[in-house]
Amino acid sequence: MSLRKDIAPPFSRILIANRGEIALRVTRTCRDLGVEVIAVYSDADAHAAHVQAADEAVRLGAAPAGESYLLADRIIDAALATGAEAIHPGYGFLSERASFARAVVAAGLVFIGPPADAIDALGDKLAARRTAAAADVPVVPGTFDPAPIDRADAIDEIAAAADAIGFPLLVKAAAGGGGRGMRRVASVSDLPSALVAASNEARAAFGDGAVYLEREVRPARHIEVQLLGDSSGDVIALGERDCSVQRRHQKLVEETPAPGLTTLERRELHGMAVRAARAAGLSNASTAEFLFDRERRFWFLEVNARLQVEHGVTELVTDLDLVAEQLWIATGRPLSDRARAAAERALAPTRHAIEVRLAAEDPSRDFAPAPGRVGKWAMPAGPGVRVDTAIRPGERVPPEYDPMIAKVMTVAGDRRAAIAALRRALDEVEVTGIQTTLPFDRALMRDERFLDDDGEGLSTDWVAEHWDGAADRRRALDVAVIAAARSADIAGRVSLRKDDPPISPWRAAARAAAIDRRPR
């Protein structure tokens, strides 16, 4: 129940069709607005934080997403059975399936996101390319129709299109995202196998095997624009984010504003994004992604017709709650004055926010997944720090879902200060039990090339060019060996009395060492 008597909440209860940190993050806004929350969960998440934070929770099925979070009918049934008025899809899972948005509306519920037709026009990358090109937005050179891979005689036709684009190029899934269903092709001889592999991966991940060809714009920065639109067709840009530091085409770090853009470039970029969105009939929250090449040209990549993982940094600099804006827009309200004012300010940014995505991955093994059970789990706090996570000490990170386990964000007056705060915040992070991307994040925030404020050093090739995870790990191992020896030795020799406070053997060793080092 809302404590605010002045404003009625946008909905009385909604269902959140997601899990993890985003489900929890949406729940929090609902609490703030006085909206009740229905959670859904798989067997892997029965005791998860997002379930416990909800007013009610409905089990969907077994752990694999295909048997739980992707079951559109079951989710809609759950919403109807629990009296929810609307469904928030979060990101991933069903968030960009037009068929789901349509089914939600057909069931008499509100879909908190862009209308199904806009998801069709923008969520599908091929349709998005056509829409953007028609709106006079420069798109990455490539094909505009699915490659006819099911026709045995079509390979020559595809090869000719590939030659026209030039190698190396990318085979991309029309329904894709996050690098899944994507293959880099260096020469025409690799094309057939890449088409098949990308198509199979796309069909497995998205239920749609359509693929197309696109020039590889490289080196480039990845810069995207946060968009918000209402049902009248009005669309505004709430600033841009630089998300260049990636691995496997998945973002590791995001910041806003994008470093080094001129006011003119920023205005041009926001304008292109708004044009593409208007042409597609977009409303609610979405993000237009661009590549920014070394000649300082922007190339439209795609639109994510949903709330983005990295929306938090935009919230930090705009003081908006984008989920709250989404809820109000979904009720049919026009864009808020708050949001309009933020869009004005976004053209001349006066604050900077930056985020790292902490993932259960091994950054010394090409960021291979490292699920498992977390032991200790301590997240940072303090001035300018925001952490979005659903992990708690002792929690299991299931192998069935995305490896991202937390977003650590900071905000300050300028980029240097935001990075300094993030460096400090990351030093406060303590996670045992699983390997995380923390070593990479800490190293990056100390790397002079990344600290450069003009953005010239940023590139989607950052990890490949600058990160030697094995060497970084090896240096740490030398230290770990010494710490382990001390730790084991002390644990073996000192027996604590039962009423002693719990003391960490390592800290005891460190303390002893510190005392030993004092001049006498």
Place this chain on the structure above:
Amino acid sequence: MTGSSRSLRVASGPATAHQDDPTSVVASDEPVPASHIVHDGEISSPGPDGIRSVEVIVDGWRFVLSVEDEARASLRERATRAGAAAGGAGGALEIRAIIPGRIASVAVTPGESVDAGQTLLAVEAMKMQNELRAPRGGTVMRVPAAVGATVEVGDVLVILE
């Protein structure tokens, strides 16, 4: 406080080991270099062989290390070597899972000879297919991993001769 210094042998345990991780001998009272962020995790009680397993996080890197008394370790090693010589154990290489997940595909069968770098199988975890390649050439002796099976870190997937 901790008494006199001992020599300890520290090695990477199977949960976090990389192939080229060294085994180190360190003094039990060697000071930890400053300017690193070190967190301790689980410490096991010593097993019957006197080996402790210690989880240490250094600058975000997680290690599960085995620690044993150096004198005892070399004694044990000599015994093992003698046993191995008597038993005539060959140079089989066990290839273990470095990530938990589900076996998505197996590309080799027993008796097949493989080159270094050849794909042996793929483990699916967190929506990604992770290919496991042969660290060296050899003949496949056994493939304990079956398609669809769930594996944990350290499980033997393929044995090369």
